[in-house]
Amino acid sequence: MKLSRVLPIAGLAAVGATVANAETITVATVNNNDMVVMQSLTDAFEQSHPDIQLDWVVLEENVLRQRLTTDIATGGGQFDVMTIGTYEVPIWAERSWLTPLDNLPEDYQVDDLLKSVRDGLSHDGTLQALPFYAESSMMYYRKDLFDEAGITMPDQPTWEEVREWASKLHNADQEQYGICLRGKPGWGENMALVSTMVNTFGGRWFDMDWQPQIDSPAWQEAVSFYVDLLSNYGPPGASSNGFNENLALFSRGNCAMWVDATSAAGKLFDADQSSVADKLGFAPAPIAKTPKGSHWLWSWALAIPASSDSKDAARQFITWATSKDYVSLVGEREGWTSVPPGTRTSTYENPNYQESAPFAGFVLDAIQGADPTDSTLEPSPYTGVQFVGIPEFQSIGTQVGQMIAAALTGETSVEQALQSSQRATERTMQRAGYLD
Template identity: 45%
Template sequence: MRTRRMIHVVATAAAASSLLVACSGAGGSSGSGGGDGKSINVLMVGNPQMEDIAKLTKDTFTKDTGIKVNFTVLPENELRDKVTQDVATQAGQYDVATIGAYEVPIWEKNGWLHELSSYADKDASFDKADLLKPMVTSLSGSDGKLYALPFYGESSFLMYNKDVMEAKGIKVPERPTWQQIADIAAKVDGAEPGMRGICLRGLAGWGELGASLTTVVNTYGGTWFTKDWKAQVNSPEFKKAANFYVDLVRKHGEAGAAQAGFTECLNAMSQKKVAMWYDATSAAGSLEDPNSSKIAGRVGYAYAPTAETKSSGWLWSWAWAMPKTTKNADAASKFMLWASSKEYEKTVGEKLGWSRIPAGKRVSTYELPEYQKAAASFGDITLKSIEQADPANPGVQPRPTVGVQYVAIPEFQDLGTKVTQEISAAIAGKTSVDKALDDGQKLAEEVAKNYQ
């Protein structure tokens, strides 16, 4: 019954019909044969690293293997809905999809994913032992095998415009508190025409606003659930963190904040529309690319701001997964191994620039002289942020599941999205934070009943 309920919840969150959910099983075809092996369908999130691979594949991977790759690229929220619907309902439209540390353990238990360790072990050039341990741990199933291959890994940190800070005589601490960042945001708001103090995600979605907000909740002493599954969404600590976040973005945040996610903040920061940005460490490569960023070479980096905890950065990996429904497993595995390889990183470095390597997944990446030079300002802090992230103990109290910026249960996809929709509305001035969290508490209490 538990597995059936998990399938129902995940598929419902993706707006799959109840009929399809009822017809979906936990297994599916093995995907070990069938298909012509010469064409695969890949669904991926529309981040810069994915846009890069879409540009490079035809003249590299396809040229060498003869395997054509048909990419579907979607914004993060749309990607999450689409991939969940396809995999949960066994639709089988895609051979490969980008998912993350949240989905892997849940979907592996449901039998929706191919294990990938056997493919990685057979390919000596892939060098599985070179993968960073946090990435391997987060993408492994209950049997210890990999069920997704990391494309890039990330934590979160603060990025800031050094020119603006120097002009204002401000020194950003290497390990700032959130109150220090709020004070700085107020001082640099309007430092240049049209410039706001900080960019923080305001776009609803458990992986958009939910990710950044939850790290603030953690470090302010809050949590979604206690260890014994008592909902805490309207607790004093959660309310304090959420009110702080909403107040900061309303007073000194980017224009149109309620509709701004990772992509919008990346654009705002790179085009000098904001002076600071708290978000994924993986954004640094794009900010340091002079072809797309007006502040390349003039960006400063600091660890994720804190309040009551020593660190607060999240842990995530966008990774390649193979649904059990694929009929092109061999071709799909070749693509995934290549896309997560040292060879591919070298291709990106040589063709697009070394700062744009999809980093954060391999030890060897940080030993490359070319990357060390290109990532001199952010490489070390990125690696340390990933290593310091603690999914088991991200806050001040014991948790019922692992996860820094999410709760590792199927229901969180729906819960996190609904709660952040209300908080996003508060950012837009349409409701209050307290009302949003009081409504969210009721939803969280319903989820908690499944585990108490």
């Protein structure tokens, strides 16, 4: 056992022997709402698996990524289950850092997993992680504010329209902000959004020769638009806001619009967690010059590092936490809007989910419509919508994200931020052997 656990007084003697013989697995996960729900259901898992105890490490997204990357690259073995994403899985699997997940139990129903999500978590045709939830991106908006202002949401909003609406709906004195967007630096934080904006403004991270394009006119236009929009019509301190912070702001009614992950829909439509549940509208992520790459594709998944000494127990946990039965358990305990979205066809065919989640079909279409192999207007050599599927991108994206956050706070100009990002990325790509 890695950590001792405090036992309740009642039944101490009866339970003591079981716990003493139990195998403890350490699960590292992100502090998003769906994972907090998973942690809250520890008792359900341990009751059905009395020989396994769960020890949780729950971290903020950027910190989690740093901890997990360091541990797996060094073979540290601190964790038995890692919450990783569509970016890490194929890269880590190619280096044999993950435990392949073949021969899953028949009742797990692998074919029920959405194909686009399953493919993104596979390497050489074998699943390397099991999807806990999957998402694309979309726009949330306050229908009551739109109605008051006489604004009609089109089937496909544009970023120019978003700026016009934000200017009409922004009222900082009332703590009502025209728009909330990610500003916290990180390749999976502000750069997830900014990359989709660059895509739809006609830009790309690299040309076909792996030459960085960060100082291109498309990047300049997209990032200038982003900085101006958020500076003029966003909340104060936007450079500190990631997914969770903006979710809290929107849930409290402080944002007229928010463009972010489809996985937020369940919480926003839950009246127990959201003060705007009855005022919520949703639309596709905005576009600019092209619809390509305007909405991302991501899956948070559970993987077993090759360094784990408890692979069998870890496998039992991740198959439980990503199963159809788990979806039903969450639906019954937490409400159907709280079930992990985007992973299983059966979830979207479930009448309980359809009735409770008016956004279900919309989200499914967004996930299935995102194409990581064709996400830019001009050809690009990489796979990924909001990331570049190469090992170097984690450091590149984080560094560029820091520079764009500096432009957002006014510490530097957009032009200077992009020029610095271009030079830094060129150096990284040269050292990695992509460039002469």
